[in-house]
Amino acid sequence: MDRTQQILAGDLRAVARLIRDIDDGLPKAREILKELYPHTGRAYIIGITGSPGVGKSTLVDQMIQNLRCCGKTVGVLAVDPTSPFSGGAILGDRIRMQRHSTDEGVFIRSLATRGHFGGLTPSTRGAIAVLDAMGKDYILVETVGVGQDEIEIVRAAHTTLIVLIPGLGDDIQAIKAGILEAGDIFVINKCEREGTQKTRQELQMMIEMDKDRKVKGGWKPTIFACEAVKNEGIEELMSGIEEHRAFLFQKDANYFERFQQDRARMELFDLVKQDVVQAVMNHLTGSGQWDQFIRELVQKKTDPYTLAERILACCLKLEQDF
């Protein structure tokens, strides 16, 4: 069996190796991804995001447990920002999910590498495709933070959970701004803390205010309160996810078709961006021209805008048809 067949057969070692190769940006990994592509599209993908400290890993752990009890297989990807210091942190964080490590129906991996040219998004999508092709029923993608990259990743999910904790006060405003449009379901975790009711009301108000719900196909985001560490509220949350899933697949709305197109568009855009930027940068740095440009900039002999235009003129040919 070649590596592609091993993945399709669910060989855990082959899967782990391929995800590592994707993370490392090996060309061979890309060739395998091409072969796997026709076998993707079956898994249901759930994105989970929110600020550090809201208890995402504990929540994911309970979600795994719940899905396993229903006989579903689960893949988990935890996306962490690159850092030379992150090794220990990621490990510590993932310890909470360890109880599933001997369960053959669960596959958990951390993705740490961002690559030099903003490659986090393509490599995460690649890893999702691998878990999809190996036959997992559900894929949970957990991302730290609320940055743009993270939002892009969870946008690729069928259902996106935004996790909050009560008591952020006025500053919930700041959260609202960035993530409202990305969320299908809001989870107020650590709901035994003071302020849960207030946070729920604020979220509710914010959802009501959003009359123009085009991006979500008209779906009105729902709110669930959990105490994940005690496994409270998880069943209700899982029902909420199934409710959104049913909405997504409703046939008369053509919504799923558009959803698929949006995903394909994002995926291709991210890949093109990565490839084009990488090729141009390799060309510039390989020829030593890049360092020369930087020296000229520091000496203020030129400005970055003029240089960028010169680079564009030299590297692109856009007259041609495909």
Added chain:
Amino acid sequence: MDRTQQILAGDLRAVARLIRDIDDGLPKAREILKELYPHTGRAYIIGITGSPGVGKSTLVDQMIQNLRCCGKTVGVLAVDPTSPFSGGAILGDRIRMQRHSTDEGVFIRSLATRGHFGGLTPSTRGAIAVLDAMGKDYILVETVGVGQDEIEIVRAAHTTLIVLIPGLGDDIQAIKAGILEAGDIFVINKCEREGTQKTRQELQMMIEMDKDRKVKGGWKPTIFACEAVKNEGIEELMSGIEEHRAFLFQKDANYFERFQQDRARMELFDLVKQDVVQAVMNHLTGSGQWDQFIRELVQKKTDPYTLAERILACCLKLEQDF
């Protein structure tokens, strides 16, 4: 006077208009930025980042107050993620700084637009350049969140502040991973809350563990505790910033030279990335080819990796010298 001269003369309306034009991506704005470039490099830039809810705006407000008392002029840029819903939120957030709105020595602007092709970073850098060229002594750049874009922005600062609050428990691990390498100074805000001592110890330990401090020129990050809302600890923090500034400009280390090169490199890279991706995407979407590709992807007639390679081959010419 043309617009460039108006900016250099500190004309507030011209500055506001140019920043808006940069945010909107107008070509004219870019031409003015080219002319302003030789006049930049005098302002001291302070980046302030951290999760939503840690009190960044209140802190910035007190920092402005402190700098004004020392007779310094201040520019403030608040970078918010784009959202159709963010108008109110940003406004609400900025209200805290309103007391400075009648002070001619202070200029405050929010940047909301990300652009279609990841233009947040270039447009923020452009706005910084404008405030620099207009003659502000200090520029404070506040970003929401801890995503990669946000880190890139604060990396362009001379001194970067990471703001935290006590009581995040184990999950400080998650924060560490992403932002340690970006921070020159850690600010524990809301330090009257329980857990300040523990958070300080954890930060201290993390800083001690980082033996390999190349990226920061050997600077060992410092930690300050504040209760910004009561103006407590701000003076100490400002002294801490001056200490880092002195370190940055120490002559025998060649560090400032390398710092300038790193900034120029980031700035040019971000611009090239933006310009190249925008040109390729305009070409693809303009010809209708893009929609055709997306249809083929949804029908699984091809895969995104093969398509990206085809696009690369058609759009780039890399044989040429500069």
